[in-house]
Amino acid sequence: MSTTISPFVKIRRELHQIPELGFQEFKTQKYLLDYLQSLPQERLEIKTWKTGILVKINGLKPSKMIGYRADIDGLPIVEETELPFLSEHLDQMHACGHDFHMSIALGLVTYFTNNAVNDDLLFIFQPAEEGPGGAEPMLQSDIMKEWMPDQILALHIAPEYPVGSIAVKEGLLFANTSELFIDLKGKGGHAAYPHKTNDMVVAACSLVTQLQSIVSRNVDPLDSAVITIGKITGGTVQNIIAERARLEGTIRTLSVESMAKVKKRVEALIKGIEVGYECEAQIDFGCMYHQVYNHEELTREFIGYLNENTDVNVIECKEAMTGEDFGYLLERIPGFMFWLGVDSEYGLHHAKLNPKEDAIDYAISFISKYIQYKGNE
C-alpha cells in the first residue's frame, strides 16, 4: 500500500535530513533557494543575507508590509528517533522543530505566490536562532532597512499540545536569555597527591551547586529565573587531577532587571571560587536574547480571528522560560509569536523529538487564511 504525503511534509523530511548549526546553514539555504526559485517569479523578490533568505511577495495595492519569520538552524544533538528520514549529519538534528518552521513558511510562500493579497508580504528564513543569534544582526542589515515589515508573526512548535491547537498569550511569552561559559584553570597533578594541586573538577562541582542558590536566594520568588549548566568538561584521565574545567550553560529570567542581577551574582560567586580554590576563572556571557513580548492588540485580534473563522483550538498559555531571538524583531516591529501544537512524546531539544506531521498542512491552512485577511483589510 502506498501512502501519499503532502509536498510540504516531503519538504520537511528532506530538510530534516540536513540540519546545520547557526550560520553554517549552507545546504539548507540552497535547498530553500532552489524551491523558492522554482515558484512563479512575477511577484517575488528574493534576497540572501548570510545563510538566511528574505522573500518579498509584492502586493496588489500595498498599504503595509506583513512579515512572517521562520528560523532555519539545527542543534548539536545525535538523533535517536527511528525515522526513515533520519538526520544525515551524524551529530546534528532538527530537535527544535525548525524543519517544521521552514516547511510551513514555504507552504505560505507558495500559497501567496498563487493568491496575491493587497499588502506586501515578507517571509524571513532566519539563521542561527539557537545561537549565536541571527535576528539582531539581520535587523541591522541593509535588506531589512529597505524591507522593514509593519507587523510580524512567527510560530514555534509545541510538543505538549495536540495537533489542531495553538497556545498563545498577550504580552510576555518567552524569557530573557543569556548564554554562560565559564573556564576554570588550577593546578593539575597526580590523583594520589591532591594536596599539591588545585582540582578544577571539585571547583566546577562546587560552582554548579552555588549557582543554583542564585535562583533560590537572590531572585524575587514572585519573579522567575533559571540557571542551567548543560555541559561540563574537564580533566584528561581518571588518575590525573584536572587542571582545567569548563562549564557551559544558560540563564533565563522573566524580567530584564533580574537578568542584570543574576549576572552580577554569577560574577561574585566566580570570584569566590577563584579565592576559595586558588584558581583563575574566565567568564563569557555569550549571546543574549531579548524577551518575546507579544503585542497585546494584535495578539488579541489574532485569537479573535481564529475563534471566529477557524476550527483551531486556541489555548491561553503561561509564559515559558524558553528564549527566542524573534524577541529582537518584536522589540522593533509590532507582532506576536505563538506555539503550534505538534503532539510529541519527547520535548524540544530531545534526541527523540518526533512531532506529528499533520500539523504542517494544518498550520499552512489557518495561517494563510489569517494573513489573507490581514493583507486585504
Ligand SMILES: CC(=O)N[C@@H](CCC[C@H](N)C(=O)O)C(=O)O
Ligand atoms: C525555543 C528554544 O528552545 N530556543 C532556545 C534559544 C537558545 C538561546 C541561547 N543559545 C541560550 O541558550 O541562551 C532555548 O534554549 O530556549
